[in-house]
Amino acid sequence: MKIENFNDVLLSRIKNRDRDFHLLLGNGFSMAYDPDIFSYNALHSFIEKMEDEDLSKILNVIETKNFELIMQNLDSLTALIGAFDGGQDIKNKIKIASEKLKVSLLDAVRSLHPEHVFKVPEDEAKACAKFLNLFLSRGGSVFSTNYDLLLYWILMRSEIVNHVDGCGREILNYEPGMDRDDFEWSELFWGRNKKRQNVFYVHGALPFFDAGSEIVKEEYSESAYLLQKISTRMERGEYPIFVTAGSGDEKLTHIMHNHYLSFCFDKLSEITGTLVTFGFNFGEYDRHIVEAINRAAKKGRKEFPKLVSVYIGVYSEADKKHIEEIEHLFMVKVRIFDAKTVDLWGRD
Incomplete structure (x- = not known):
């Protein structure tokens, strides 16, 4: 083209x-x-600095700064746990972590934003x-x-x-x-x-x-x-x-x-x-x-x-x-x- x-x-x-x-x-x-404010790298760094144990585990295992891909992986993991009868407790933990990540993403956008x-x-x-x-x-x-x-x-x-x-x-x-x-x-x-x-x-x-x-x-x-x-x-x-x-x-x-x-x-x-x-x-x-x-x-x-x-x-x-x-x-x-x-x- x-x-x-x-x-x-x-x-x-x-x-x-x-x-x-x-x-x-x-x-x-x-x-x-x-780009220092609005890139996924900036958002990722902000969330890393929050030092939240659950979010740190997610970011360490899923090595990407693409939040859509992280959410997708969490959804897929929940579906796999359900398919293999992995238990409701772990599914609930993943759901809570996913919601926490969404909230943290919003907080990051708000905090990094020009005043x-x-x-x-x-x-x-x-x-x-x-x-x-x-x-x-x-x-x-x-x-x-x-x-x-x-x-x-x-x-x-x-x-x-x-x-x-x-x-x-x-x-x-x-x-x-x-x-x-x-x-x-x-x-x-x-x-x-x-x-x-x-x-x-x-x-x-x-x-x-x-x-x-x-x-x-x-x-x-x-x-x-x-x-x-x-x-x-x-x-x-x-x-x-x-x-x-x-x-x-x-x-x-x-x-x-x-x-x-x-x-x-x-x-x-x-x-x-x-x-x-x-x-x-x-x-x-x-x-x-x-x-x-x-x-x-x-x-x-x-x-x-x-x-x-x-x-x-x-x-x-x-x-x-x-x-x-x-x-x-x-x-x-x-x-x-x-x-x-x-x-x-x-x-x-």
């Missing part, structure tokens, strides 16, 4: 003005900002907003599989006016004739603006909490930064909507059991035109995303409108080879471009 550059993607966008262009972000988006949005330099925030606007300004959508706050921060700080994450408020004390200054507003609930939604966190994200009948989005206030408020919730034993691990099928099962996540996945499955991916490597545990793309491509059928092409950003020759090896999984035209030609954070 020929490696194009990002200018070729932009040229295609200009030539196909009648086509929607959407964006899918993976962990490479955050790593491009700071607040203004830690991102102004010129870098503007460069990233310019990149995102290439898609949002033309009626496209942005999908992210990242849990962190970077995308949310850039969208809010840069005042990209046409971005909608589906959340809104309700007036709690409305009476006819009441002055607007006297309104009392609810928390931000997802769903109030989902008809206009064009930003989707397919695997959840730190600001989104499942409150049972509602999805609540944590927000800034004059008294505390967003990350502080998220931390307060987590210290109360509340945890964000967060698809952490498992095979593609297991991730999809998790997604389909949460109405926010399933809505986001369905929207990805319905896009038309062209999808551009950045920092998403389509690994072994991402087959549910491939399935969403194939649904959007209407499984290769001729009916329109549908998704017709995918531009996949790659960083290396190994990335290129990987996409060539899995190209047959896609029921849509696949093109690749050099992700390093995107001036994402304005540092080039």
Whole structure:
């Protein structure tokens, strides 16, 4: 396959003005900002330093920094123990260890995260907003599989006016004739603006909490930064909507059991035109995303409108080879471009 550059993607966008262009972000988006914070290596090191006996055993036996693979191994071990009647006690221990690892992963993301949005330099925030606007300004959508706050921060700080994450408020004390200054507003609930939604966190994200009948989005206030408020919730034993691990099928099962996540996945499955991916490597545990793309491509059928092409950003020759090896999984035209030609954070 020929490696194009990002200018070729932009040229295609200009030539196909009648086509929607959407964006899918993976962990490479955050790593491009700071790999010392957002890589699996950083998360792994944080959890190692916790010196938890059970987690140390897991990390020593399963010698990988890929948390999805660790979770997969734990699930497989539980299934094997069940198949060989190994006893409920050991199964319970593995389940507890798995849950502890998920919680620790969240704690690591929270602790390593920059303190607040203004830690991102102004010129870098503007460069990233310019990149995102290439898609949002033309009626496209942005999908992210990242849990962190970077995308949310850039969208809010840069005042990209046409971005909608589906959340809104309700007036709690409305009476006819009441002055607007006297309104009392609810928390931000997802769903109030989902008809206009064009930003989707397919695997959840730190600001989104499942409150049972509602999805609540944590927000800034004059008294505390967003990350502080998220931390307060987590210290109360509340945890964000967060698809952490498992095979593609297991991730999809998790997604389909949460109405926010399933809505986001369905929207990805319905896009038309062209999808551009950045920092998403389509690994072994991402087959549910491939399935969403194939649904959007209407499984290769001729009916329109549908998704017709995918531009996949790659960083290396190994990335290129990987996409060539899995190209047959896609029921849509696949093109690749050099992700390093995107001036994402304005540092080039």
